[in-house]
Amino acid sequence: xxxxxxxxxxxxxxxxxxxxxxxxxxxxxxxxxxxxxxxxxxxxxxxxxxxxxxxxxxxxxxxxxxxxxxxxxxxxxxxxxxxxxxxxxxxxxxxxxxxxx
Numbered sequence: 020x021x022x023x024x025x026x027x028x029x030x031x032x033x034x035x036x037x038x039x040x041x042x043x044x045x046x047x048x049x050x051x052x053x054x055x056x057x058x059x060x061x062x063x064x065x066x067x068x069x070x071x072x073x074x075x076x077x078x079x080x081x082x083x084x085x086x087x088x089x090x091x092x093x094x095x096x097x098x099x100x101x102x103x104x105x106x107x108x109x110x111x112x113x114x115x116x117x118x119x120x
Contacts, residue, residue: 020044033060048078058096066096 026038034057041052056070072090079086 034058048076050077051075056092056094064098064100066098068092068094068096070094 021041021043023039023041026036028036030036037054037056037058039052039054043050043052051074053073054070055072056068058066058068060066070092072092073087074090075087077086
């Protein structure tokens with residue numbers, strides 16, 4: 020089973036907080052990944068982002084004493100823009116007859 024939640028919040032016109040949490044659960048363990056980042060626009064298509072990723076595994080590999088790994092990142096983000104695409108995009112499509120195992 021997989022589940023994800025994405026949160027975005029604009030702190031100012033040039034600063035954005037992003038957080039994505041992903042949970043993957045299986046028969047033997049559950050892995051939870053949290054990606055948190057702060058993006059600051061430098062110009063129209065370039066941003067600087069700092070982030071933290073936490074990965075928790077309830078059943079780590081044998082010999083591993085740690086359940087949680089941490090990664091800190093600094094990224095340069097380039098936004099690709101296609102002038103032929105609509106700014107608003109298309110409406111989401113409805114899902115019918117969804118069958119889960």
